[in-house]
Amino acid sequence: MSEVTTSSDEAREWDDIARAAADRGDSSESLDEIHQLLSFEIAGAPYAVPVERVREIVRMRPVTPVPRSSEDVRGVISLRGEMIELVDLGRRLGLGPIESSRRTRIIVIKTGDDEVVGLLVDAVREVMRISDEAIQPATGSDTGAVSDLCKFEDEFVSMIELDRVLTLDG
């Protein structure tokens, strides 16, 4: 039971990240479009997804493996009664399985068709505010899962092409 947190804990965690993001959105706003991205880690490297596609972030919870499914799908999790597919994003990106730790998180992503899917990542970092000019196309992505890179605090963050990642199989 210890690995299961209450939903209020999760809400707080998500609130903290969002508040931190809002605090940083200060006077320096330019006319460029500003993107809000949630950054997280896989195998030590930073990745990001658009904040508006994230429904919530939850801790690791019991996973029921599903026979006859591909290896990078961990299985099904029950999220307050909803049955949700959990994708091991490490495996899906070809970086090896995510190892469970205290920092492991499930990012619950809204898919196009009124559903959600869980993405398992090593750790969640923060919400970044990125202007258009900080974004450049990524080249040489094996899976097509990373569309662009963005520069944030002297580091290149890989932006995940969610619709591509969610339909990749095996």
Next chain:
Amino acid sequence: MREDYLDLDDQRSSGGEVDPDLINRLFRSAHSLKALAGMFGLESIQGLAHHLEDILDSLRLGRVPMDSPLVGLIDESIHTFANLLECVGDPEALAAFNEPVEDLSNRIEASAKETSAGGELESLEIDSALLRALTEYEEHRLRESIQRGRHIMLVGSTFEIMSFDEGLSELSDSIRAIGEVLSTLPAPGETPESQIRFSLLVATDLNIAELTETLDFPDADVQLVREGAPVVELPTKPAESETAPQAAVAPELESLRSISETVRVDIHKLDELMNLVGELVIHRASIGDIAARLTALPQNAQIGLELSKIHKSLDRKLRGIQSAVLEVRMVPMRQVFDKVSRVVRSLRRDLQKDVRLEVFGADTELDKLIVEELVDPLMHIVRNAIDHGMEPVQERVAAGKDAQGCIKINAFQRGNHVVISVGDDGQGIDRAALIARAESLGLISADAELSDREVLNLIFTPGLSTQSVVSETSGRGVGMDVVRENVMALGGAVEVESIPGRGTRISMTLPITLAIVQSLIVGVGEHRFAIPINAVHETLLIDTSEIQHSEGREILDLRGEALLLRSLAKEFELDISRSSEKQFAVIVGLGEQRIGLLVDRLEGQQDTVIKPIQGSLKNVRGFAGATELGDQRAVLVVDVSSLVEDALSRRESA
């Protein structure tokens, strides 16, 4: 309708008050008869129904008194309908009725005229139907407005059901700016399902053109009820007559009230309710779990027992809520069957086939959602039966059959399932043509030896059934694969039986509800699965030595019959370190087909709310979804129909 009439006659002759509901029901019967007759171009029935509707309407609104000649006319009309309906499809016999029907219509019309004397309320020159719907207060406001010389208008508008309260209050507000809303009445009439129509009785100083312009509601239509005049001499009512019409109105009001005791509910709201109940079911299981754990510890046993007591009573209440919600979702099959019989009638015309439809078990109830999903498959089967199953009349007569074909639809409950079968007395399925077609399409090899059932099941093969050519030669098979797909998606099964020259019967077996089902929880190694109990026939404890083998398949001797066994561990390629000597065989199947699923453990039955798995996993074959049993852990629900199908088709190809 006939029964209602008999009741009416009884009530009247016994001298008692006639139940206004009864007249309303008769009125509605006449109305729907008129509409149906119109749809099928049966003018004589339509005409008569129209007249009957009129007189019943007057009766309903108290415009004409109920007397013997009138009741006689109604009786005669009902008899005539019965005669007319028997002759449907036979234009000559119908024509023979033209004269008596016309005569009867005229007499009804005359009787309506004779008796339609205006009552006191009519002196207001306002439709009495409208007046009767008003409350005393509203009536008072109406008099007042007329006295002040205002125009009385009826503003009608149609709203989407989902948002009608907003639209209606918007309309009312804008009217209030220029006049008074005397009454808001739901308006009867033909509106689409998702819409609702209201009429607002309005008193205003503006004339009709001004009102229409000021309102600026594109959907609203304005109708003048009574023109206002500077001075109106209103009949000032003496006190005693004030009560008289009121008394006459009372039963009508009462009937309006009793109609409004039923509520239309969006099915999605019921789904939401069901989901909430489902979540409560999960919590109940958690509480039960905690109670059991507490009771097991000596120092907490007392608290544990108290908690179990509460859990038990919670359990009873929850079951009550559950069955109440489930009951609300249940609708009789009649709705679908009525649609089917309409289709049969139009097909009969279009295809020039003489077919009658016999329906049994129309009161059998099913979950509303299932009923809706069932319409298309059922229509499809019936259409096939008429189009391809029925041979031409000459052939029927030559074969010594009744010239008129017969389609029988039968619905009945069997345990947790409802079986709906469609049988015809046509030519049956031409096996040879079916096999030939399947061979030519490469669906089966030329030397394949198929059992009769396997041959018949070819009609469900996708490639084959889309070929319309086949259907004409073999007798059937258009889109049967789609039918099977739809039924399987509902957790059901389809079966076909056919006797050459005698007919074909297609049976669909469906669960009564999809909302909450009892499941058998089974264990394989460390894995747990849920099997919907309605698909489980029995469970057996067997010794592995009892399992016999044939061509690598595992077979069990079940009371003399060979039962195909599938091990869930092998089926799902689970890592099982060792399997025990004793195993449980869960005999599952829908309809007639059975297989045994081998599992390590049976962990009891539980109420489960089966949820679809969100994401790409829902495409994994073999699972109907997942559920939670109270420990926040997902448990996969086995899709019995696909497992049975896979197991049996593998046998065929073996």
